Amino acid sequence: MTTEAKPSTRDRLLEAAAALTYRDGVGIGVEALCRAAGVSKRSLYKLFDSKDELLAASLEERAAAFAATLLPAVDDGRSPRERILHVFEQVESQAGVPEYRGCRYLAVQVELKDQSHPASRVAHHVKANLTAFFRSEAEQGGASDPDLLARQLSLVFDGASARAGIGADQLTGLIAPTVATLLDVAGMR
Amino acid sequence: MTTEAKPSTRDRLLEAAAALTYRDGVGIGVEALCRAAGVSKRSLYKLFDSKDELLAASLEERAAAFAATLLPAVDDGRSPRERILHVFEQVESQAGVPEYRGCRYLAVQVELKDQSHPASRVAHHVKANLTAFFRSEAEQGGASDPDLLARQLSLVFDGASARAGIGADQLTGLIAPTVATLLDVAGMR
Numbered sequence: 001m002t003t004e005a006k007p008s009t010r011d012r013l014l015e016a017a018a019a020l021t022y023r024d025g026v027g028i029g030v031e032a033l034c035r036a037a038g039v040s041k042r043s044l045y046k047l048f049d050s051k052d053e054l055l056a057a058s059l060e061e062r063a064a065a066f067a068a069t070l071l072p073a074v075d076d077g078r079s080p081r082e083r084i085l086h087v088f089e090q091v092e093s094q095a096g097v098p099e100y101r102g103c104r105y106l107a108v109q110v111e112l113k114d115q116s117h118p119a120s121r122v123a124h125h126v127k128a129n130l131t132a133f134f135r136s137e138a139e140q141g142g143a144s145d146p147d148l149l150a151r152q153l154s155l156v157f158d159g160a161s162a163r164a165g166i167g168a169d170q171l172t173g174l175i176a177p178t179v180a181t182l183l184d185v186a187g188m189r
Numbered sequence: 190m191t192t193e194a195k196p197s198t199r200d201r202l203l204e205a206a207a208a209l210t211y212r213d214g215v216g217i218g219v220e221a222l223c224r225a226a227g228v229s230k231r232s233l234y235k236l237f238d239s240k241d242e243l244l245a246a247s248l249e250e251r252a253a254a255f256a257a258t259l260l261p262a263v264d265d266g267r268s269p270r271e272r273i274l275h276v277f278e279q280v281e282s283q284a285g286v287p288e289y290r291g292c293r294y295l296a297v298q299v300e301l302k303d304q305s306h307p308a309s310r311v312a313h314h315v316k317a318n319l320t321a322f323f324r325s326e327a328e329q330g331g332a333s334d335p336d337l338l339a340r341q342l343s344l345v346f347d348g349a350s351a352r353a354g355i356g357a358d359q360l361t362g363l364i365a366p367t368v369a370t371l372l373d374v375a376g377m378r
Contacts, residue, residue, distance in 0.1 A: 023302065024302065025216070025300055025301075025302055026214075026216075027214070027215075027216035101302055102299065106299075106351060106355070107299050109355035109357075110291065110295075110296050110299045110300065110351060110354065110355060111214055111299065111300050112214075113212065113213065113214055113290055115355070115356050120355075124355070124356075124357065127357060128357075148362070148363065148366065151358055151363045152363065152367050154352065154357070154358070155345065155348040155349055155352055155358070155363065155364075155367065156344065156345075156348060157348070158347075158348045158351050158352055158357075159344040159345060159346070159347045159348020159349070159351065160344055160348070162295060162299060162347050162348070162351055163343065163344055163347055165299065166295070166298035166299060166304070166309075166313070167304050167313075168298075168313065168316060168317075168343070168347075169340060169343070169344070173337070174337065174340045174341065174344065175344075177337065178341050178344065178371070181370065181371065181374050182367070182370065185370045185373075185374070
């Protein structure tokens with residue numbers, strides 16, 4: 001929101017969809033969404049064709065914050081290697097919060113099991129942008145095989161956030177040495 | 190099943206729960222499960238206290254097959270390094286099947302978002318056994334830090350199967366070099 005005005009009906013629905021889906025999963029009902037947003041079903045369906053479209057829009061809405069939280073500022077003066085490590089420091093830090101349930105863009109795709117679902121498509125696109133960031137930094141850092149390194153870092157990102165999200169690993173002492181090893185072997189400056 | 194007799198009501202329910210949950214997610218309804226199993230709801234509730242208990246039992250039932258498919262035979266004469274690589278060859282091979290939706294034991298935990306759910310507990314236990322296998326092989330192979338290597342391999346397992354399951358990566362040319370790098374750096378014979 002750019003003003004301090006009361007959030008619009010649309011904003012309240014997007015926020016409720018993002019929060020409840022993250023906490024409870026994509027199976028969350030329309031009634032629960034409307035209750036959390038303080039909005040009638042009629043209002044929801046005036047703004048969104050379906051719950052699927054609301055879910056997709058809520059993921060799209062969060063995409064900028066997702067990138068801003070994870071990625072370093074453009075031209076922050078650090079090396080590509082440091083810029084990549086920055087992303088994984090954010091993941092480790094996020095994973096320490098009790099409410100952490102992993103990457104929402106991975107979770108929604110795992111849950112929906114349908115790559116053509118509008119929310120899966122948004123999620124796929126957001127994560128492809130993260131891989132593209134890794135690819136670009138890998139190339140600028142002189143990685144021997146930037147494509148491979150970008151895929152490896154995406155794999156580590158998803159594996160780490162998923163394992164932290166389900167409480168299988170806390171990531172401390174794991175994610176930093178793993179990423180450093182992959183960067184070293186790729187010859188990343 | 191150990192005989193060629195018609196599957197029991199219980200076996201049909203376990204099979205339907207495993208198959209439908211894997212394909213459609215944990216939100217699958219009791220009606221759909223009963224229809225797929227050819228069993229009445231009354232029969233389901235005579236055998237299981239709840240859908241949650243049926244889901245947990247179906248994951249438990251599959252645990253032996255999960256291990257048998259992934260893990261090498263005990264004392265197969267190969268080195269710990271080769272035995273670990275064997276697991277990831279199986280993942281890459283499974284990921285090539287169109288119906289592949291990733292590791293069912295990761296998916297159910299991501300979907301349920303509740304570590305105390307009976308199905309989450311079964312899934313957590315099954316995956317902890319996989320990490321224990323990695324840990325044991327790492328130690329036998331002389332890894333410099335067997336705990337770290339076991340956590341890294343578990344992370345790669347979950348990241349790779351999740352990304353393949355959502356169609357974000359095919360794993361070809363990714364999983365083998367990544368695991369080999371981690372084994373090399375750990376000094377695994």
